[in-house]
Amino acid sequence: MTSIKIAIDGPASSGKSTVAKLIAKKLGYVYLDTGAMYRSATYLALQNDTSLTDERAIVKLLKDYPISFGRRKDDSEQLVFVGDVEVSHPIRENEVTNNVSTVAALPLVRKTLVDLQQQLAKKGGIVMDGRDIGTVVLPDAELKIFLIASVEERAERRYRENLEKGIQTDFNTLKKKLLSVTIRIVIGKFLR
Structure with missing residues (x-):
């Protein structure tokens, strides 16, 4: 192969x-x-x-x-x-x-x-x-x-990962951050 x-x-x-x-x-x-x-x-x-x-x-x-x-x-x-x-x-x-x-x-x-x-x-x-x-x-x-x-699923995954690592995280703040990053990436791809 x-x-x-x-x-x-x-x-x-x-x-x-x-x-x-x-x-x-x-x-x-x-x-x-x-x-x-x-x-x-x-x-x-x-x-x-x-x-x-x-x-x-x-x-x-x-x-x-x-x-x-x-x-x-x-x-x-x-x-x-x-x-x-x-x-x-x-x-x-x-x-x-x-x-x-x-x-x-x-x-x-x-x-x-x-x-x-x-x-x-x-x-x-x-x-x-x-x-x-x-x-x-x-x-x-x-x-x-x-x-x-989905942003919801991604935020849930990251939230669980952070908790397992002992990193205190607010779920809603994390969700907003992931959404913001996603928007910047999408906009950036269209502006290239």
């Missing part, structure tokens, strides 16, 4: 990661968590007292501490590393979560990480999820999937 590239796109909390992990496991493919890459860049900036808007300094940190992925021996969890430090859980903590959108919006950081994602995908046998995966990161993917879910 030929190994292909699979791109899964959609809005926040639409189920992209869940579906991507299931497909990768079923096919024996690599699952590349692109969101973890942006979280890792944010983590590096925070740990090194670097301004979250200093894109050149963040890109330098990414070169000094390359992002890589691994798996637990029992294959139960994907591991994320910056340099030789495992950061799978620290990159999911509140401070990173609250700042990742700032870092992810930096053009030079985006270009650096997209280039890395494309390089990792060259061999095929990979499933990637995230925004713009099918159009920007893997425009040549042999299979592209776009997942959607």
